[in-house]
Amino acid sequence: MASAALLLPLLSSGPAATAEEPPSSGALQRDFAAAAERYGVPQNVLLAVSYLQSRWDTHGGAPSVTGGYGPMHLTDARTALAEAAHHSDGEEDARGDDSRAARLATEAALPEAAELPARLRTLERAAELSGLSAEELRTSPAANIQGGAALLAAAQRESGRPASDDPADWFGAVARYSGADDTATATTYANDVFDVIRTGERRTTDSGQTVALAPAPDVAPDTGQAATLGLRTADKGLTECPPTVACEWIPAPYEEFGDGDYGNHDKANRPISQQIDYIVVHDTEASWDVTLKLVQDPTYVSWQYSLRSSDGHIAQHLSLKDVGWHAGNWFVNAKSVGLEHEGFLTAPDSWYTEAMYRTSARLVRYLAARYDIPIDRQHILGHDTVPGTTTATIRGMHTDPGPYWDWAHYFRLLGRPITPSAGPDAGVVTIRPEYAAHQPVYTGCVKAGEACAPHGSGAVRLHTGPSESAPLVKDIGLRPGGQDSTTGVNDTGARASTGQQFAVAERRGDWTAVWYLGQKAWFHNPKEQPTAVNARGPVLTPRAGLAEVPVYGRAYPEAAAYPAGVPVQAVSPLPYKLLAGQRYVVGDRTPGEYYFAPVFDTTGHRVVRGQEEYYEIQFGHRVAFVKAADVRILQD
Template sequence: MGVLASAALLLPLLSAAPPAGADAPEAGSLQGQFARAAARHGVPESVLLAVSYLQSRWDGHGGAPSVTGGYGPMHLTDAVTALTRSAPHHSDGEEDPRGDSSRPARTEAPAPVPSADRLPERLRTLERASALSGIPAGELRTRTGANIEGGAALLAAAQREAGLPASTDPADWYGAVARYSGADDTATATAYANDVFDVIRTGETRTTDSGQVVALRADPSVAPATGQVAALGLRAPVAGPVECPRTVACEWIPAPYEEFGDGDYGNHDKADRPASQSIDYIVVHDTEATWDVTLGLVQNPEYVSWQYSLRSSDGHVAQHLPLKDVGWHAGNWFVNAKSVGLEHEGFLTAPDSWYTEAMYRASARLVRYLAARYDIPLDRQHVLGHDNVPGTVTSTIRGMHTDPGPYWDWAHYFRLLGRPIVPSSGPHAGVVTIRPDYDTHRPVHTGCETAGTACAPHGSGAVRLHTAPSGDAPLVKDVGLRPGREDSTTGVNDTGARASTGQSFAVAERRGDWTAVWYLGQKAWFHNPRKRPTAVNGRGLVLTPREGLAEVPVYGRAYPEASAYPAGVPVQAVSPLPYKLLAGQRYVVGDRTPGEYLFAPTFDTTGHTVVRGQEEYYEIQFGHRVAFVKAADVRVSRI
């Protein structure tokens, strides 16, 4: 992949430290701040609390902005202040997102540079909140109480502008809540308001990042006046063949399918899934770019493609490809051909540039819909991060992407998916599933801004793996990432000694507060104290080399044997990765799948062929990334 030139992009603020003066509310005061702001502006307290929950889950994030420049519990947006430079997801010049070694690597195009004076209104709500409340913008960004006041003032103004009274009944505030979303289309504003009122109906209680408990009592009888959205004057979403659940706001913004000549075309492949090939994986990405830039890139025929983009500010979804077609997004052609790619507006190396609850919820609804449609299990061997997709061959391992990274909250995501990560066995189980407490688990990561420099402290769903049961022991090695066998590092993009929430591994040994698992062909230890565990115990299928084999090769793709290829289709090498699965080691099993290769070398789809062999493979959780082994090489058991 070529290096992306002129990648000057917008937001977020990437500073490792929150702004000076960002306050932490006194114990017990945050609930009171919501109550006082609601009373002062005539907004029902439940509405104010529910809006804040959907934006930030009541967290202040130390005064740092979200990925769309939103500040504080009310997510007041000031994108101009958060203006910075970064590079979009597929711009590092190393990974070929198409991932088919039989075709030329994908060449990318320069990203557009957005202008700060053309930012949409949804990214400039802090300015208006300041005018309405009389509170200086700096205080709205850094003082929690001021931020809540500003959000209440915006809600009250939306109610007045709709010609509605400041009713004490939450049901009368549906239109104001929809307006608060900042969405410019009816579907997104409606989906946002529905989520807010779902929070009101079900209630929530949570300990925030400032250590305070905030509670919203459930009001299951509330029946909002949903017809108020029609009076807001918002546009209809772009019509098209969208494939989304009704519970998300989804519009059609197609990726181009265009021929350039000399056998080159972009930016995806036509296919006929699932008739041609099953869809087995959902790949979670972050964009490393803002929403407008992301849409500009996916509509560029010389760039790459994915099925869906999700906006952080309000959870809006854009679909770019029919699900039957194959996007170029995962860097592994076997995975691309059998997956759906979801790009989330966000930044891996900006830990405090947080995602909104609105986007997490919209994403979870979309994934549940896809999983039900294609019978995809809701687990971490099928719902992958881009950082879990394996390199295709040894030479591509180092270039594979690392998003969404250690700051994506997989535990919360799986709760929203309806599959919370819970123990299924006792303390002597043969399998563990990683699950530290996201908010309080804060391992040091480095390199968010400068190599070797610590990132801002932040919650994380990742644990580190050591060569011995001690925090002073070296981290385990990844011979694929570092052929010279150097130790792994604490770098935020270094996946060589990292296990993430939801990933399951076979237990190799337990010793006090430490647990060892089989990982990349070696015994790897992580801190797992009984009083504050970082994993839950479970059961599962595991595999090990069959009797008589000292080791078996590990692969990054499950391609057919040579004899399966028909005339005219070039045989793809079944190339092992530089790892070994050794006798006595066990790894948790995912799918069993036949070897498959989608031959799609031309713009004209009449020559496309799916090659399917007799050789079968098992997907395994081998390291931070999944891998494949031949079924004939292993035996499977349940522990």
């Protein structure tokens, strides 16, 4: 299994060939009603549990990142493992400091089926209880819902409680359904389910089904039922988490090996020494158990938090004041917090549970409030939007969480839904396709050049002209020879992602052009199904008299800022140019900074801060930096 820190989607062969065709609208609602009646489970409990797992989507019979199938997320990781194609992308130095030896993560093997915990084998139990075959439970939404209801009913019986019609009596069974092995996580999961029951939900699923759960605001369960399940008590230790999530302290080691080598992170004193400006979202190619083993290996790399897919459980590994080695860019590492989201069976149309999305969003909101981090895509970064540090590192940078992470839903959970903020002639657009309906073709999930299974995506593809037949724009950093970008699932050279903002270069019918990597890039943006919303905000362009300005992957100080004993770090431009007449959306203005931490002994660690200032910009799929002295700010 690829490193939990380098985090590239592990892509499998796609949905089962026998997955059902979408039934008539309303059928899924009836399936929930029938299963609830058969097993004596309150219908709103069954609906709410399913919502927290899958948002009622069927995913065409394809497994989630942890081998869960169908609306009830019945886990059959053995089958998913057998179908999984293991590959990784990039050879990134996770530490990203070229003044030190590279810190590369190693590959890890896929786990044996016998090693899988019970929470990844719930489909077996559902088959025993329901009498339905494993194949039916994987591929038939109706059967899957029956299996989930059978599991809930069994959990209620095993707790010694009757199959009551009152949803409030089912808190313990819901907590058990989470698969959590500790009381706090099981309680948090059940609290989320009952929050859905109280507030209600309604949505159209990926199979075109309209499913509704009427609000029941007066439901007040006995949350103490979770304490009777016999689960362990997780060690909160030194965790720094909001009270609305379950958090456990599993520390990463800080150890010296001799010959100047040490791991697996750097001690620091943030935010006193440096501001924390970024939160980096990763996904992992390791199971939960393997993830924890990796981050506790002193010879490995590190990150601040890991999040478990099945129930949203969070483990914290580093104090927030310390610097993890996770993003492949030392400037970003020194000023960021890394969040790793579990996923080791990621299929071409992989999906993440609502439970994990929700706890991740709560954690991000907490961190953003604590460190005054704006909730936007220039501060809440995907690993795939962190820039290479130099020209030589661009091709090795990783591409997770990739085009299947639902940024629009994530930002709704963050309380910052992506909405228009300007009229039709705005000079800025925010990328926002309709995730489920927007299904661009990606290739290379299993074999190079072979199409991935169709699936919703939050990314749009960029062309050299206003036509699907026009070539994709080039990324000379990824392909110095000037070759076109591709439709590869890991090729970010011609891709713009939900929430990213770009300056408009031209509009022509159903097509919009933006400035991207120093060129005009077109994407399909029809009025009847737009893939972007209009926005306003500051943009920058080269100052008068400059035909072009260099672009950087890090904002390092000028040479004069370095004191004696601290080696000067090269201010190395990337191979791109920002040309006169082009405009790019502005993020932070930041002084040039370098955190000098080359040895285990922290006595000599220090932050070098210069007079040279930089602007962060949305330059391509990845962010970049330009010197403030080279540009002027405009308001669009």
